[in-house]
Amino acid sequence: MKHRLFLALAIVVLVPLAIAFGVRSTPSAPTPAPSMEISTATSLRSLAQKRGISIGAAVELEPFYNDANYRQVLAREFNTLVPENAFKFQFLHPNPDRYDFSHVDRLVEFAKAHNMQVRGSPLVWHYAQPDWLNQGKFTREELLGILQTHIQTVVGRYRGQVFAWDVVNEALNRDGSLRDTIWLRHIGPEYIDLAFRWAHQADPNARLFYSDYGNDELGRKANAMYTMVSGLLQRGVPIDGVGMQTHKRLGYAPRLNLLSENIGRLEKLGLEVQFTELDITIQDGTGSREERLMKQAQTYRSLLQTCLAFKNCTAFITWGFTDRYTWLGSLTGQLEAPLLFDESYRPKPAYNAIEDVLSSHSGK
Numbered sequence: 001m002k003h004r005l006f007l008a009l010a011i012v013v014l015v016p017l018a019i020a021f022g023v024r025s026t027p028s029a030p031t032p033a034p035s036m037e038i039s040t041a042t043s044l045r046s047l048a049q050k051r052g053i054s055i056g057a058a059v060e061l062e063p064f065y066n067d068a069n070y071r072q073v074l075a076r077e078f079n080t081l082v083p084e085n086a087f088k089f090q091f092l093h094p095n096p097d098r099y100d101f102s103h104v105d106r107l108v109e110f111a112k113a114h115n116m117q118v119r120g121s122p123l124v125w126h127y128a129q130p131d132w133l134n135q136g137k138f139t140r141e142e143l144l145g146i147l148q149t150h151i152q153t154v155v156g157r158y159r160g161q162v163f164a165w166d167v168v169n170e171a172l173n174r175d176g177s178l179r180d181t182i183w184l185r186h187i188g189p190e191y192i193d194l195a196f197r198w199a200h201q202a203d204p205n206a207r208l209f210y211s212d213y214g215n216d217e218l219g220r221k222a223n224a225m226y227t228m229v230s231g232l233l234q235r236g237v238p239i240d241g242v243g244m245q246t247h248k249r250l251g252y253a254p255r256l257n258l259l260s261e262n263i264g265r266l267e268k269l270g271l272e273v274q275f276t277e278l279d280i281t282i283q284d285g286t287g288s289r290e291e292r293l294m295k296q297a298q299t300y301r302s303l304l305q306t307c308l309a310f311k312n313c314t315a316f317i318t319w320g321f322t323d324r325y326t327w328l329g330s331l332t333g334q335l336e337a338p339l340l341f342d343e344s345y346r347p348k349p350a351y352n353a354i355e356d357v358l359s360s361h362s363g364k
């Protein structure tokens with residue numbers, strides 16, 4: 001009897017008090033802003049899952065650490081994340097004998113907790129390299145050693161945790177010639193083959209990509225890339241696909257027929273295609289801001305439709321996801337509104353277009 005009385009007292013008095021004063025057994029989750037109320041069931045990731053495509057976004061560290069809304073939308077909407085900068089040589093390998101994995105580790109941990117895939121980018125690039133590398137006077141043998149150790153240390157550490165790597169990034173000039181980098185200058189063009197082989201040794205199950213910009217529609221660069229990847233395949237180099245970054249301005253999106261032809265011929269080679277760094281800025285478009293946002297949505301829509309029309313197009317990844325944080329803003333100081341969510345995390349017409357395409361039944 002006494003027990004029952006105590007139980008009744010607890011329910012009637014203590015529970016409301018606990019609620020009123022915020023007493024909970026686990027720390028409270030961040031409160032979503034009203035503008036972010038999108039049912040998880042119809043999130044992009046749940047739709048993309050059904051279509052068998054990775055839908056992803058690049059993640060910048062500052063908001064990842066400091067903005068709970070950012071983390072929440074990221075985990076709710078996307079099944080794939082790409083560290084926007086944390087994998088770069090400059091940050092990951094700041095001294096010859098020191099690596100800093102702390103940030104990538106946090107992102108990988110977050111991805112695991114939210115059942116997301118991690119895409120790694122880039123292993124070899126001409127940019128974002130540390131001074132010790134840029135300014136060092138190395139022999140060919142030393143540079144081969146540096147590159148092999150870097151690739152195998154990084155890929156080896158995240159073996160089984162990073163599903164795809166941009167092994168070599170932006171190795172081609174606009175005219176299709178090989179870009180002049182320390183790797184080309186001191187090692188020779190075979191640095192590309194070697195990078196793929198080393199990455200494959202370190203994680204035989206990871207998907208390995210060559211990534212570039214300006215390679216999405218047929219043209220000189222796409223043709224040079226096609227020749228390059230055909231050569232890699234002929235030599236038995238382990239490459240699985242091609243990344244098309246696709247940073248675009250309104251009105252300059254790839255022409256769909258030329259994009260389709262390009263994806264189609266890569267498919268015939270047995271290669272995957274992933275859109276890896278999509279963003280579409282609106283500042284150059286004509287018409288009102290609303291009209292430009294609608295045109296932007298139309299561009300996102302047609303790119304995703306094109307991707308879904310091909311079995312080998314396996315990922316649709318934007319370079320960030322909210323206009324609040326985009327590399328473009330810091331570059332030009334203008335709000336170019338290139339992404340799917342506005343600065344307050346409200347879905348834009350571009351988001352609705354992608355949701356709509358993923359919900360429709362055509363393709364794949």
Ligand code: G3I
Nearest residue numbers: 084085088121122127128169213245247277319326327328
């Ligand atoms: O975090 C450091 C900070 O510690 C330092 O004090 C400060 C001073 O310069 O720099 C900060 O790093 C900046 C970093 O972004 C993080 O915000 C770098 O300077 C800046 O160069 C870097 O820019 C990135 C750029 O690549 C160069 O690595 C952009 O965020 C990133 O969006 C952009 O991404 C590239 C892809 O990797 C490859 N394709 C093109 C794409 C756009 O340029």
